[in-house]
Amino acid sequence: MMRRKLVAGNWKMNGSLATLAELDAIAQAAAAAPGVDVAIAVPFTLIHPAAVRAPGLAIGAEDVHEAESGAHTGCVSAAMVREAGASFTIAGHSERRADQGETSHDAWAKAAAAHRQGLNVILCCGETEAERDAGRAERVVQAQIEKSVPDHADGRWFTLAYEPRWAIGTGRTPTLDEIAAIHAIARAKLRHMIGDAADGVRILYGGSVVGGNAGDILATDNVDGALVGGASLTAAKFVPIIEAAARI
Numbered sequence: 579m580m581r582r583k584l585v586a587g588n589w590k591m592n593g594s595l596a597t598l599a600e601l602d603a604i605a606q607a608a609a610a611a612p613g614v615d616v617a618i619a620v621p622f623t624l625i626h627p628a629a630v631r632a633p634g635l636a637i638g639a640e641d642v643h644e645a646e647s648g649a650h651t652g653c654v655s656a657a658m659v660r661e662a663g664a665s666f667t668i669a670g671h672s673e674r675r676a677d678q679g680e681t682s683h684d685a686w687a688k689a690a691a692a693h694r695q696g697l698n699v700i701l702c703c704g705e706t707e708a709e710r711d712a713g714r715a716e717r718v719v720q721a722q723i724e725k726s727v728p729d730h731a732d733g734r735w736f737t738l739a740y741e742p743r744w745a746i747g748t749g750r751t752p753t754l755d756e757i758a759a760i761h762a763i764a765r766a767k768l769r770h771m772i773g774d775a776a777d778g779v780r781i782l783y784g785g786s787v788v789g790g791n792a793g794d795i796l797a798t799d800n801v802d803g804a805l806v807g808g809a810s811l812t813a814a815k816f817v818p819i820i821e822a823a824a825r826i
């Protein structure tokens with residue numbers, strides 16, 4: 579099945595009203611690459627101004643709470659980010675797993691809550707360095723998928739992102755064979771869980787993607803796009819990744 583490439587940025591806890599100016603050139607590059615979907619997740623406070631400034635880009639949240647509303651001080655619901663202009667959210671990012679103790683079950687609940695509000699979801703999985711060194715990367719990713727992918731997931735709203743934790747922000751990436759192996763296993767696991775719908779689900783690779791390695795990574799089997807952290811913060815670094823996706 580033909581799956582459109584998706585290049586998604588994740589600004590994490592970076593950015594300001596001033597840096598939204600980067601979106602102008604990113605939106606231009608996205609418009610010049612009609613075969614590629616381009617999305618950017620930004621801090622909650624920037625969702626609305628980003629959506630207003632760049633209506634041609636998919637703007638998203640980096641997380642949502644699993645409840646619809648209620649006494650959860652400091653948290654933000656899927657309905658709130660949708661009202662602010664988000665069309666998608668990330669769920670289960672490894673930094674939330676590490677910093678906030680989120681589990682795969684939490685990621686599942688957040689993905690389901692986001693879908694109930696009509697948001698698309700990029701759900702993250704990925705092993706630690708110790709797990710990879712112990713030869714457990716495949717089993718860890720399979721278990722995360724098993725516990726976090728909602729039953730009714732399909733490619734119209736659901737995207738999986740494989741992000742080995744040791745590759746995030748480090749400048750280190752797995753080999754292309756290692757990426758292909760995990761993506762094939764992830765696809766097989768999705769097929770086991772959701773049947774033929776798995777063929778429509780995009781599986782992104784994330785972890786130290788930059789302009790220089792994007793072409794090779796995006797051309798790897800079962801890699802349907804990239805989830806980009808550091809290199810999504812400026813148009814100068816992000817646009818080459820969009821252009822690499824457009825050349826595939």
Ligand SMILES: O=C[C@H](O)COP(=O)(O)O
Binds near residue numbers: 588747785
């Ligand atoms: O969500 C994005 C990833 O965590 C990758 O971050 P990075 O591109 O800075 O390694």
